[in-house]
Amino acid sequence: MRGTWPLILILFALIGLPAIFLPMSVWASVMLSGLTLAALFFLVASGLSLIFGLMDVINFAHGTLFMLGAYIGWTVYQNPRLLLNVAPLFLALGAGIGFGRVTAGALSVPRAISGFGLVGFGALAFWNHNLGKLVAFGSTVPGGAIPTPLAQEPLGLVFARMAAMGLAGLCGGWRMGGTRSEDRYRSWGMSAGLLLLGILMLSGRELIERWILESPGDLRFLLAVLAGTLAGGALGAWMEATLIRPLYARPIYQVLLTLGLSYVGVELVRVVWGPGNYTPLPRPSLFAMPCLASSIGEWLSQGCASLNVLGRPFPTYRLLIIGVGVAMWAGIGLLLRWTRIGIAVRAAVEDREMVEALGIPVRRLFTGVFAMGSALAALGGVVATPFLGLSPAMGLEFLLQAFIAVIIGGMGHYGGAAMGAFLVGLARAFGDYLVTVGIALPGMAEAIHFSPAIARASTVLIMAAILLLRPSGLFGQKTG
Amino acid sequence: MDAVLELRDVHTFIGSFHILKGVSFAMRAGSLTALLGRNGAGKTTTLRTIMGLWPAAQGSIRFLGEELRGRPTHEIAALGIGYVPEHRAIFRGLTVEENLKLAERRRGDLARRAEWIFSLFPDLKAALKKPAGLLSGGQQQMLAIARALVPENRLLLIDEPSEGLAPMLVEHVMAAIHRLREEVPILLVEQNLHAIRHLADHYILMEDGRVVRSGPMAELLGNREWLQRYLGVTA
Ligand SMILES: Nc1ncnc2c1ncn2[C@@H]1O[C@H](COP(=O)(O)OP(=O)(O)OP(=O)(O)O)[C@@H](O)[C@H]1O
Ligand SMILES: [Mg+2]
Numbered sequence: 180m181r182g183t184w185p186l187i188l189i190l191f192a193l194i195g196l197p198a199i200f201l202p203m204s205v206w207a208s209v210m211l212s213g214l215t216l217a218a219l220f221f222l223v224a225s226g227l228s229l230i231f232g233l234m235d236v237i238n239f240a241h242g243t244l245f246m247l248g249a250y251i252g253w254t255v256y257q258n259p260r261l262l263l264n265v266a267p268l269f270l271a272l273g274a275g276i277g278f279g280r281v282t283a284g285a286l287s288v289p290r291a292i293s294g295f296g297l298v299g300f301g302a303l304a305f306w307n308h309n310l311g312k313l314v315a316f317g318s319t320v321p322g323g324a325i326p327t328p329l330a331q332e333p334l335g336l337v338f339a340r341m342a343a344m345g346l347a348g349l350c351g352g353w354r355m356g357g358t359r360s361e362d363r364y365r366s367w368g369m370s371a372g373l374l375l376l377g378i379l380m381l382s383g384r385e386l387i388e389r390w391i392l393e394s395p396g397d398l399r400f401l402l403a404v405l406a407g408t409l410a411g412g413a414l415g416a417w418m419e420a421t422l423i424r425p426l427y428a429r430p431i432y433q434v435l436l437t438l439g440l441s442y443v444g445v446e447l448v449r450v451v452w453g454p455g456n457y458t459p460l461p462r463p464s465l466f467a468m469p470c471l472a473s474s475i476g477e478w479l480s481q482g483c484a485s486l487n488v489l490g491r492p493f494p495t496y497r498l499l500i501i502g503v504g505v506a507m508w509a510g511i512g513l514l515l516r517w518t519r520i521g522i523a524v525r526a527a528v529e530d531r532e533m534v535e536a537l538g539i540p541v542r543r544l545f546t547g548v549f550a551m552g553s554a555l556a557a558l559g560g561v562v563a564t565p566f567l568g569l570s571p572a573m574g575l576e577f578l579l580q581a582f583i584a585v586i587i588g589g590m591g592h593y594g595g596a597a598m599g600a601f602l603v604g605l606a607r608a609f610g611d612y613l614v615t616v617g618i619a620l621p622g623m624a625e626a627i628h629f630s631p632a633i634a635r636a637s638t639v640l641i642m643a644a645i646l647l648l649r650p651s652g653l654f655g656q657k658t659g
Numbered sequence: 660m661d662a663v664l665e666l667r668d669v670h671t672f673i674g675s676f677h678i679l680k681g682v683s684f685a686m687r688a689g690s691l692t693a694l695l696g697r698n699g700a701g702k703t704t705t706l707r708t709i710m711g712l713w714p715a716a717q718g719s720i721r722f723l724g725e726e727l728r729g730r731p732t733h734e735i736a737a738l739g740i741g742y743v744p745e746h747r748a749i750f751r752g753l754t755v756e757e758n759l760k761l762a763e764r765r766r767g768d769l770a771r772r773a774e775w776i777f778s779l780f781p782d783l784k785a786a787l788k789k790p791a792g793l794l795s796g797g798q799q800q801m802l803a804i805a806r807a808l809v810p811e812n813r814l815l816l817i818d819e820p821s822e823g824l825a826p827m828l829v830e831h832v833m834a835a836i837h838r839l840r841e842e843v844p845i846l847l848v849e850q851n852l853h854a855i856r857h858l859a860d861h862y863i864l865m866e867d868g869r870v871v872r873s874g875p876m877a878e879l880l881g882n883r884e885w886l887q888r889y890l891g892v893t894a
Contacts, residue, residue: 522757526750533748536710537762538736538810 185648186598189641193605200618204489209612210605211488215497215566216580217604218504222559223581224588224596225511226552232528232591234545235430236423239437241556242578243444244411248557249564249573250452252407253460256399259391261313261451262406263384264331268304270377271345273417277370279352281363288353296350304343310451337381345374355421400463404561411557412550419549424542441574448571457569466496466565496565503562507555508597515593524548528591580607583642589655598653603638610634661688662721663814663844664709669718669728671708678704680868681718686861691840693855693876694848695890696865702848703745705865706816710742711735723813737764741807745818745848747799749806751792755783758791758802764810776805779835797828804835815845821854829854852892856880864889 198206227241254261279293312331331337380387391399418440426433461467465482472478473487478495485492515521527534527541535541559577567573584603588595610633617628645653662685671679679701686692694702707713709720711732720727727735736742750758759769759776777784780801786794791802800820807815820836821829833854839845840858849855862879864872866889872879879885886892 519760519763522753522761526753526757526761529750529752530748532712532732533744533750534761535732536712536736536742536744537806538733538764539761540731540733542731 185645186653189602189645193602193609197609204491205612207489208491208493209608211493211497211501212611213605213608214501214504214601215604216607217601218501219559219563219577220580220584220603221504221508221597221600223556223577224584224600225507225593226555227578227581228585228588228591228593228596229524229548230552231585232593233524233531233548234427236427236433237437238549238552239434239578240418240440240444241437241552241581242574242576243441244415244553244556244574245560245563245577246448246569246571246574247414247444248407248411248560249569250448250560251410251557252403252561253457253564253569254452255391255406256403256460258313259388260331260384263380263388264313264337265451267337267341267377267381268344270373270380271341272348272351274370274374274377275345275348275350276352276355276421277348277366277373279349280355281352281366281370283353283356286353288350290354293350293353297347297354300343300347300350304340304347308340331384334381334384341377341381395464396461396467397463397465400460403460404558407561408554408558411560412554414557415553416546416550418553419546423549424545441578444574445571452569452571454571459566459568460564462496462565463499466494466499494566500562500566503558507558511551511555512593520544520547580638583638586652587642587645589652592652592654595652595654602641606637606641607634610637662686663688663723664846665719665721666705666709667719667721669705669708669720670716671704671713672716673704673713678713678868679708679715682708682865682868682870683718684863684870684873686844686846686863688844690860691836691845691847691858692861692863693859694846694863694865695852695879697889697891698850700865701868702865703818704868706742706744706818706846706848709735709816710740739811739813741810741812741815741843743803743807743815743817743820745822747796747803749791749794749799749802751790753791754788755791755794755802756787758806759783759809762806762809768810772809776808779808779838780805797824797831800824800828800832801835804832804839808839812843815839815843817845818848819850820847821849821851833858852886852890 194210197209201209223241223245226244227238230236230238230241251262309332332340391402394402422436422440423433426436462484465479467484468482470481470483471485471487471492472481472483472495475486477483478486484495486495486498487493513521515525523534523539523544527539527544531541534544560573563573580603581600584599585596586599587602588597588599610629613629614631614634617625649655664686665684667683669679669682670677682701682705694705696702704713708715709722709727711727711730711734715728718728722735722738722740725738727738750761753761763769782798783801783805786798791799794802804817804820807817817836820832824832829851836845836847837858847855847859856876859876862873862876863870864879864885871889872885
């Protein structure tokens with residue numbers, strides 16, 4: 180197999196050497212920590228790699244999707260009021276764009292008017308909008324804090340904002356121009372669906388909020404995961420279809436665009452959620468009890484927060500993260516291997532034109548893969564919050580590690596992304612271990628401690644080593 | 660006239676280069692038509708323009724009465740055109756079976772036609788689970804043609820199937836194409852005049868992005884001067 184030798188060397192350095200020098204219990208817990216990080220890196224790296232492989236787009240905004248997934252999930256769980264009041268505005272925008280595009284051909288509104296409308300209605304929609312009242316996070320604890328009239332704007336006003344956003348979207352849609360005739364019914368249907376969803380969310384905002392906050396934590400967590408993942412997927416599909424699609428022929432512009440979007444994302448999060456860090460989300464009940472289980476059976480029956488692994492406690496929630504990572508890795512792998520869509524994706528990575536010439540609409544494949552990759556990253560973000568909390572910087576941090584993973588594995592290679600994430604995760608975990616505990620060589624009085632910078636640099640060093648041996652990564656054929 | 664495919668004054672630009680400078684021809688149903696011309700005459704560009712892989716800047720391309728110009732490639736293919744590009748553009752990382760499966764336009768296409776396809780290309784049946792990249796050059800060409808036979812196509816565009824193949828294999832591939840011509844109209848680009856002299860009913864001769872002559876194949880084969888002048892062949 181290609182790339183076997185460098186891989187064996189690195190695996191030995193990361194798994195074999197520590198196994199020789201460290202006590203078994205320490206080795207096992209560092210390995211598990213490494214796998215936890217690897218699972219999160221994989222969720223970001225897999226989409227990054229698939230998107231690059233299929234459409235040659237380096238999506239610098241992928242970390243932002245991870246972060247937005249986390250914030251949206253957190254918000255559904257802790258402060259649904261924010262989403263219930265803001266999401267309908269964006270749903271109306273989307274619906275407006277859809278309606279605008281299907282009617283663009285028939286109406287042919289002058290561009291000056293539609294442009295003016297877009298900006299004008301957009302500004303009107305957020306005129307004097309008091310985000311602060313909605314972001315009063317922590318004020319809504321389970322079972323308590325049902326919204327008072329003061330804490331959010333009156334229903335009529337929000338509906339008015341929604342209408343303005345819809346009109347802004349309509350103008351935007353007119354500017355973008357017509358949809359293809361066979362897509363027309365789908366466009367009508369989707370736009371109407373979005374609008375209806377927005378109206379339902381808004382009219383039922385108090386009921387929905389009360390229902391979410393009074394639900395058991397596990398259900399809220401599940402809702403958070405679903406909402407975060409779906410929002411990530413929808414955002415990805417929207418990004419591809421509107422922003423990236425016109426730029427396929429201009430790679431440099433694409434880089435600028437996605438890089439720019441990543442900054443917009445961070446600033447957006449700062450504006451809406453504030454610049455501070457948030458504490459981790461409560462864990463689901465299976466991982467929450469303050470006890471130390473001595474066996475897997477005991478953990479599963481009592482829901483302990485930690486599990487005794489060879490004499491050292493290990494947080495059980497991280498096993499969930501590992502599980503999600505492994506499940507997604509296997510699921511997407513099976514999808515790529517066995518389904519028609521999967522075969523088409525692999526074929527299009529090789530030769531897009533030929534796939535198209537077989538009668539398969541590659542455009543739709545692009546949107547689908549972009550959405551799926553974005554959903555995976557967002558899912559990673561949501562499941563990471565009980566472990567890492569939230570901060571506006573988390574997207575960039577994960578993007579960087581995921582990039583390194585993708586480059587190590589070979590750009591565009593799915594299995595490579597998994598292997599890269601695995602190596603980067605392990606390297607980070609051992610690096611962190613060396614920083615906190617240090618390493619004692621025989622005959623030395625004191626352990627050598629490493630600086631945290633070295634732990635962070637370790638992944639880059641591995642990348643450099645692998646690129647020296649194999650310039651296109653472990654499994655890569657394409658060079659970026 | 661029952662034309663399967665009719666091009667009228669088709670112009671194609673690649674970047675700023677004017678490559679097709681008004682290509683016009685009609686291809687009759689139930690025939691194998693050879694598209695001939697020297698290197699760089701614009702044969703491949705013509706096929707790619709028909710498939711919508713290069714946009715035609717001007718002119719009309721009608722396939723069984725439908726205008727193709729301006730449509731996206733996947734729609735053109737779905738109308739029933741099978742394209743076998745030059746250089747055997749198979750998916751090397753996919754197995755032979757996956758290559759064929761991907762060409763299905765309706766569920767069960769492959770199952771319906773497998774027997775016929777494997778009777779044309781027995782080699783492929785034995786190699787179904789092999790990555791296509793590991794096939795020999797001849798087998799790859801057979802796969803590229805077989806892929807165009809999976810769905811129900813009403814026209815095949817085949818670009819230089821004999822390119823880079825040993826004479827034995829050329830014969831084998833041409834024998835298969837010979838059997839295909841009974842089933843479906845074919846527009847065949849081929850440099851190897853010898854290989855198709857008994858295969859083609861009609862010829863279309865291109866030079867510098869234009870069609871210079873067309874007619875029954877026998878007419879071309881009988882005219883030494885044209886063969887020499889347009890194809891550089893001394894027959
Ligand atoms: N991608 C491209 N960019 C620029 N010019 C091109 C491109 N592809 C083809 N051409 C030019 O278009 C002209 C016609 O090329 P085409 O490939 O259609 O010729 P052909 O008749 O198929 O030749 P051959 O027999 O060598 O395959 C040539 O002059 C070629 O240089
Ligand atoms: Mg050619």
